[in-house]
Amino acid sequence: MTDILDLRGQAAPQAGSDRAAQVLEAGGVITFPDRRFAMSSAETRMLDPSISDGRAKNISLDPATGRVSGTKLDDAGQVILAEMIGRFAQTADDLLAELTPRYASALQRRRTSFRPGAISDRALSRRKDDRRLHVDAFPANPVQGRRILRVFANVNPTGEARVWNVGDDTFAAVAERVRKRLTARGRGAGLKAAFGVTRGRQSPYDQLMLQLHDAAKLDDGYQADAPRRRLELPAGCMWVVYTDSVMHAALSGQYALEQTYLLPIEAMQDEAASPLRILERMTGRSLA
Ligand code: SIN
């Protein structure tokens, strides 16, 4: 079952308790309904899908260079965007420091994204369609077994909620279903290749996670039948979730900010609950 922990006000779970880590690691979503990400009037002018360059899915800030990509704005506009997205990254850092002190020193901050487009506008292949239930896996950025923890903010100026479906099955159950299906269809060879061959910096874990992502999205039966819960994430709210283990689908909404972190599993409260360890137990192999 997906545990939705709704945190109003500033207060994190009892200081020193590991309640938040426990909820997240068990596949929960932690929502902060009244954590509005404040924007200046110059920044609210960035709430416009036409600032996108039309090629990239999102506008993103590279922490290494401090530069934004995915926008056709001029230098002055890019400065405003970089400052806004950078401030969101800091806000996400602060939120997690408060929420899960045990993760704080281990979290590795990655790309920060701004998503000005309406979700339902996207016309995409099934594999690229995030309206279908999936776990996140990055083809170009292998994680080598580290967790993907994400912080989101809905910054919609007209009050429109961002609507997600969140799968109710555990990661282990989903992985088992996919494995059975692949085996039944004689696609075991593909899976075996994932365990035996490493492409580039991709570990067998990365390859397996990409297969899980694709298999779930391409499985019309799973998409139709999987137990799920609809989650309305109101404008002015933030939320935190492990998107590598929690099946999620973004159904509708517009204007969000998102911060991605990687977390080495040793920093988890219970690393046995990580997708890496679950898949290793399932396959009897070391994957990263
Ligand atoms: C996703 O990670 O699938 C997309 C989430 C979102 O943009 O709300």
Ligand code: FE
């Ligand atoms: Fe996703």
